[in-house]
């Protein structure tokens with residue numbers, strides 16, 4: 001008889017990854033073993049408040065009971081059919097997601113990058129079939145400092161050299177303009193333009209919030225130019241900013257919205273392209289697809305996510321606790337914080353570079369029991385689950401104050 005394998009500790013597990021795991025990430029040195037709500041616990045039983053929430057994939061916290069319950073019930077019944085057949089969960093998911101987002105049609109996919117790729121394909125098809133752009137001439141205008149995912153096409157129109165270099169040749173047909181600059185956008189759009197693709201708030205760039213009027217301006221400009229407005233709400237959407245969609249802040253309705261991350265409830269990857277019938281209606285059988293897109297488990301969890309958002313409770317919490325977050329950060333300006341941008345429960349915080357890099361600040365916060373992630377340079381991003389309590393949030397802000405001022 002062999003003795004049961006001894007459980008390995010954090011340091012041992014981190015060392016064990018090194019030779020066998022591709023080095024495309026540089027995680028904080030914490031090894032999470034279990035989680036509930038806004039809290040995670042490492043292998044040694046230390047607890048941390050999760051102020052990253054899976055880049056907003058965990059908007060409802062870890063293992064939200066309604067979502068776990070929906071997943072369990074579906075696991076016991078039906079998990080996958082492929083789209084070769086109908087299944088009994090897809091109609092309800094699509095109807096409710098369309099209603100929640102105020103659109104007509106839903107194209108279910110899995111990851112965010114797939115939703116972006118699907119949005120690009122749909123916009124191009126619309127440009128040829130409806131707008132009448134000559135074959136293979138369609139262009140899509142995107143913003144500098146964008147983050148839309150990691151496929152070869154998507155990194156091809158990134159302006160982040162780390163994401164791009166070494167992965168060419170890239171897909172043609174994209175024009176990059178500065179973000180938050182309607183004049184530059186106006187100049188880039190012409191008769192070949194299928195769509196303008198932007199994030200309503202640039203998350204990876206450091207939670208960059210455009211000036212008031214920018215999103216409405218993009219809507220007006222694209223309507224006038226006869227091209228589509230495609231909003232990537234994969235990180236900004238589904239409650240994070242205090243609205244179901246971040247574009248609602250300016251009462252803007254894009255032609256196409258890309259969703260992902262929180263749509264899977266932190267359980268399974270679920271993404272979707274939602275939009276008008278005029279646009280999503282261009283796809284015919286065989287022209288696009290995904291083996292796993294819209295599978296029964298994903299649809300069951302996605303439906304439960306939509307049900308949570310239908311109550312408006314999470315949007316309200318994000319707005320209310322967002323005020324606590326802004327107040328706490330404002331009190332730290334000049335005391336380790338150089339500046340910050342926040343909307344709802346989402347903030348990019350520029351830390352005084354003299355105090356350390358974003359990475360170093362993140363490591364210090366980790367040692368104090370708060371998990372965050374740096375973006376660029378000395379900027380850290382705060383995006384706790386929308387289920388976090390005011391007390392927990394104030395606690396995390398207190399820890400940030402301690403790390404920055406001690």
Ligand SMILES: *Cc1c(COP(=O)(O)O)cnc(C)c1O
Pocket residue numbers: 055111112113114116147148149150199203204232233234235236260261
């Ligand atoms: C995370 C993200 C994506 C990519 O999603 P994946 O699921 O990682 O492929 C695309 N756009 C935005 C705005 C994102 O934040």
